[in-house]
Amino acid sequence: MNDAMIMTTPQAVLTIAVVVAATLLTRFLPYIAFPEGRKIPKYVLYLGKVLAPAVFGLLVVYCLRKTDFFAAPHGLPEIISVLAVILLYRLRHDMALPLIGGTACYMILIRVM
Amino acid sequence: MKKTQNNTSGAALKTAFLHTIPILTGFLFLGITYGVLMTTSGFPWWLPVVTAVAIFTGSMEFLMVSILLSAFNPLSAFVTALMVGARHIFYGITMLPKYRGMGWKKYYLIYSCCDETFSINYSTELPEGIDRGWFYFWVSFLDQVYWVGGVALGGIFGSFITLDTRGLDFVMTAMFIVIFLQQWEKDRSHIAEYIGIGGSVLCLLIFGPDRFIVPAMLVILLALTVGRRKLEPAYPAASANAQDNGGSAATETASAAGDAQPADADSLPEREPGYTAVAAENTRQSNADSPAELNPGRQEKETNCRKEDEKYE
Numbered sequence: 001m002n003d004a005m006i007m008t009t010p011q012a013v014l015t016i017a018v019v020v021a022a023t024l025l026t027r028f029l030p031y032i033a034f035p036e037g038r039k040i041p042k043y044v045l046y047l048g049k050v051l052a053p054a055v056f057g058l059l060v061v062y063c064l065r066k067t068d069f070f071a072a073p074h075g076l077p078e079i080i081s082v083l084a085v086i087l088l089y090r091l092r093h094d095m096a097l098p099l100i101g102g103t104a105c106y107m108i109l110i111r112v113m
Numbered sequence: 114m115k116k117t118q119n120n121t122s123g124a125a126l127k128t129a130f131l132h133t134i135p136i137l138t139g140f141l142f143l144g145i146t147y148g149v150l151m152t153t154s155g156f157p158w159w160l161p162v163v164t165a166v167a168i169f170t171g172s173m174e175f176l177m178v179s180i181l182l183s184a185f186n187p188l189s190a191f192v193t194a195l196m197v198g199a200r201h202i203f204y205g206i207t208m209l210p211k212y213r214g215m216g217w218k219k220y221y222l223i224y225s226c227c228d229e230t231f232s233i234n235y236s237t238e239l240p241e242g243i244d245r246g247w248f249y250f251w252v253s254f255l256d257q258v259y260w261v262g263g264v265a266l267g268g269i270f271g272s273f274i275t276l277d278t279r280g281l282d283f284v285m286t287a288m289f290i291v292i293f294l295q296q297w298e299k300d301r302s303h304i305a306e307y308i309g310i311g312g313s314v315l316c317l318l319i320f321g322p323d324r325f326i327v328p329a330m331l332v333i334l335l336a337l338t339v340g341r342r343k344l345e346p347a348y349p350a351a352s353a354n355a356q357d358n359g360g361s362a363a364t365e366t367a368s369a370a371g372d373a374q375p376a377d378a379d380s381l382p383e384r385e386p387g388y389t390a391v392a393a394e395n396t397r398q399s400n401a402d403s404p405a406e407l408n409p410g411r412q413e414k415e416t417n418c419r420k421e422d423e424k425y426e
Contacts, residue, residue, distance in 0.1 A: 002155040007185040015180060018187045020167045022194030023201075027223050030205030031212070036219075040209055046341060047334075048207045049348050050305040052235055054333045055203050056293040057309025058326075059228055063286035065322040085287045089294050099135050102287040107280035 077109035121244045122251075128243050129251030136229045137259045139285040142278055144263020147174055149271035154178050158268035165264040169257060170227060173197045196327050203330065204231040211235075211249075218250045225253040227260075229285070232292050302347030308336045 069075040085102035151161035312332035316325040
């Protein structure tokens, strides 16, 4: 499949299959645990309500995880662009403006800073 | 769901497309990047496409490049995939009541649930008359098409693309920020939001950018569990029912949004044995922290409060 590969093609196929299986497992697990018809425990329903706001926070941090505050430009493009997104969202409550404005802001800043 | 399927599905497709335009931008860009990375690492163009369809988690696919170039170690690959994919468990728990009763669509919805699809399907307040099941389906399907399409473009034409697109992936970050802000405005209390940001930043500082997700998930889970007594009454309106019916009138409840929802899923939490005593004590201490179910008047107030919020949106 690839000259740079150490493993054989069957090994590569098996590796991919194993990764697919693990990923499917993470996706199906909650639905296997609580199949249609079985009552969802109160605790799980509670988690279903409060996890989302927490997870959106996690996703924002995840997106920005590679930001380097110690090397120049010290995360300034990220900080400014995040603020721009928040500001533009406050200005007009829709999706398009903060996304276009924030991304444009970021793309310009990483080139000039 | 008894309406003519074509109309139902078509209207949902249009709505789904409008809601996924930011993802179209981000996925095309990131997908092309992945396709190029795979082919420049010496793999045939179809390999990234196959893995894109089968794995469909961007972060894991990027890791696949180095895994396939190192020594054969399926166990390590399995554990890595479990760790990287662990956040799907959270998405599953959150979508559990929403994806119930979706019939054949359910299997595809579960298989195709990625960060972006989850965020849109969870947070979108559907306009009246749009079928929830079809909307979920089209969002999931379109997102996957964008991703696989981008990967194929990158795999086939990667070497010809010379446009400087650095930083275009910020569109994803911006989308998650906006979804976070929308959630923030919906919730009266923001404890869960603080837990999410705080726990993630803390674990990022301790474990570094490549290993913080699973510890962060555990910290979040622990904090949400420990804080349940305070949080549960603070997030009553976030129930699947209130979310899906959006700001529209109660008349819609009987339509598509309502019938797929089993009664037990959106009923308010009842008192549990052992919980009552603590809750009652809590009420005595501070009325502001009293769980909603102990105080029906307060419940009504919260509902009104939420309606106000929705008008504002």
